[in-house]
Amino acid sequence: DGGITQSPKYLFRKEGQNVTLSCEQNLNHDAMYWYRQDPGQGLRLIYYSQIVNDFQKGDIAEGYSVSREKKESFPLTVTSAQKNPTAFYLCASSRGLYGNQPQHFGDGTRLSIL
Amino acid sequence: RKEVEQDPGPFNVPEGATVAFNCTYSNSASQSFFWYRQDCRKEPKLLMSVYSSGNEDGRFTAQLNRASQYISLLIRDSKLSDSATYLCVVRIPTGNTGKLIFGQGTTLQVKP
Numbered sequence: 001d002g003g004i005t006q007s008p009k010y011l012f013r014k015e016g017q018n019v020t021l022s023c024e025q026n027l028n029h030d031a032m033y034w035y036r037q038d039p040g041q042g043l044r045l046i047y048y049s050q051i052v053n054d055f056q057k058g059d060i061a062e063g064y065s066v067s068r069e070k071k072e073s074f075p076l077t078v079t080s081a082q083k084n085p086t087a088f089y090l091c092a093s094s095r096g097l098y099g100n101q102p103q104h105f106g107d108g109t110r111l112s113i114l
Numbered sequence: 115r116k117e118v119e120q121d122p123g124p125f126n127v128p129e130g131a132t133v134a135f136n137c138t139y140s141n142s143a144s145q146s147f148f149w150y151r152q153d154c155r156k157e158p159k160l161l162m163s164v165y166s167s168g169n170e171d172g173r174f175t176a177q178l179n180r181a182s183q184y185i186s187l188l189i190r191d192s193k194l195s196d197s198a199t200y201l202c203v204v205r206i207p208t209g210n211t212g213k214l215i216f217g218q219g220t221t222l223q224v225k226p
Contacts, residue, residue: 035216040122042201042216043158058213090157102148103214105157 002027006091006106012114013078013085021076021109023091030096032074033103036060037088046089049074050096078111086112115140120202120217127224131192135220137185137202145212146205147178149187151198152219158201161187192224 004025013019035043045058049068063082078085092103147164164176175188202217
């Protein structure tokens, strides 16, 4: 079955630590995205990527970094510079960034501070 | 003003009721529109796209009014399983790409 796989499901970060969230898709989608969701709020875009080796900052990129070395993979690193990292992180992909292309989501990673 | 605004609710309705959710968006250049459903502590899932002429999928009807920058979702004959948060999503043109803007969601609780 095609889909998006995020891991881990739950992650705990210590002060000053960088952590990396994994996102893999086998849908052959070109575009991939990372969102953050806080309780009672809509999703906010962190980073997105249209093609391999290219990515763009979203609305709240500070304290985060990404890479897109393979079409299937778009890992997100939450750095120690992100002072309030506790949130639900969602990875998504879509066939392209043009036209009426809905996004498909992974089942998310919940990050908490130890 | 938020780019996409929804009444957060919650909407508490009995089974079998008809319920309508509204959503307004601020960018008149918005291109595509969607409703997503998100269950508690789960990822959002596409419920339906919204077309200019309006569209229906079973008990769900979506409407778009570009002049008023307004989107609606109507659910008829509510089921217990419809209980979830419904996210209004709008694609805005950004450079040569476009990005999705998510509303905060409207929570629906269907009671027996």
